[in-house]
Amino acid sequence: MILNEEKIVQLMQIPTGNIADNNPNGTVLSHPLKALNPLIHMIGRAFIVECAPGDNLALYRGIKEAEEGDVLVFDCKGYCQAGHFGDMMANACKKKGIAGVIVNGTTRDYEDILKMKFPLYSLGYCPDGTTKNFKGEIKEEIRINGKKISKGDLLIGDGDGVVVIPKNEENEVIEKAILKHHKEKMILEEIDKGKSILEIYGFDKILDNA
Numbered sequence: 333m334i335l336n337e338e339k340i341v342q343l344m345q346i347p348t349g350n351i352a353d354n355n356p357n358g359t360v361l362s363h364p365l366k367a368l369n370p371l372i373h374m375i376g377r378a379f380i381v382e383c384a385p386g387d388n389l390a391l392y393r394g395i396k397e398a399e400e401g402d403v404l405v406f407d408c409k410g411y412c413q414a415g416h417f418g419d420m421m422a423n424a425c426k427k428k429g430i431a432g433v434i435v436n437g438t439t440r441d442y443e444d445i446l447k448m449k450f451p452l453y454s455l456g457y458c459p460d461g462t463t464k465n466f467k468g469e470i471k472e473e474i475r476i477n478g479k480k481i482s483k484g485d486l487l488i489g490d491g492d493g494v495v496v497i498p499k500n501e502e503n504e505v506i507e508k509a510i511l512k513h514h515k516e517k518m519i520l521e522e523i524d525k526g527k528s529i530l531e532i533y534g535f536d537k538i539l540d541n542a
Contacts (some may be wrong), residue, residue, distance in 0.1 A: 390468020
């Protein structure tokens with residue numbers, strides 16, 4: 333799939349829930365990673381950097397080596413006593429065209445990054461500083477809380493979390509997710525007309541027989 337502007341606009345209309353329901357071999361990074369701004373969508377391909385807890389030199393390396401449209405995935409091993417990523421980095425990413433950042437650790441400069449409307453997911457926030465001793469490793473694959481991410485996987489995030497779609501399955505997954513989204517729009521129209529949601533889904537019969 334080519335992630336041109338038209339395709340990105342289309343994908344931004346699809347809730348991550350619709351994608352997750354049609355992504356059998358992918359995964360979801362919804363907890364405990366949270367969006368800094370749940371109203372901003374993130375779409376791009378995974379570029380993975382293994383980092384050292386409390387050290388952010390590898391994050392600078394990732395920003396340098398990632399390409400426009402990538403989502404940087406920084407594995408800081410879940411360390412939550414340092415601000416690994418901040419507003420200077422966010423500005424550099426935005427200028428380069430990085431599509432978003434995921435930090436398996438804490439970040440800082442919450443208010444400044446929020447104003448930028450830059451997509452950022454992390455475990456939380458901590459103002460403490462970092463060391464700069466470990467240059468990190470660019471990885472082909474990584475696991476965060478047991479969830480696998482491979483380089484080039486399609487990452488789509490919204491306020492619910494981040495869905496990881498295997499690169500070789502993304503066309504099929506997205507096609508099915510779009511169909512489900514269209515079906516839900518039709519259901520909303522039926523609800524607006526006064527039809528019972530239990531009747532629409534057939535749950536009234538299940539409840540009657542329970």
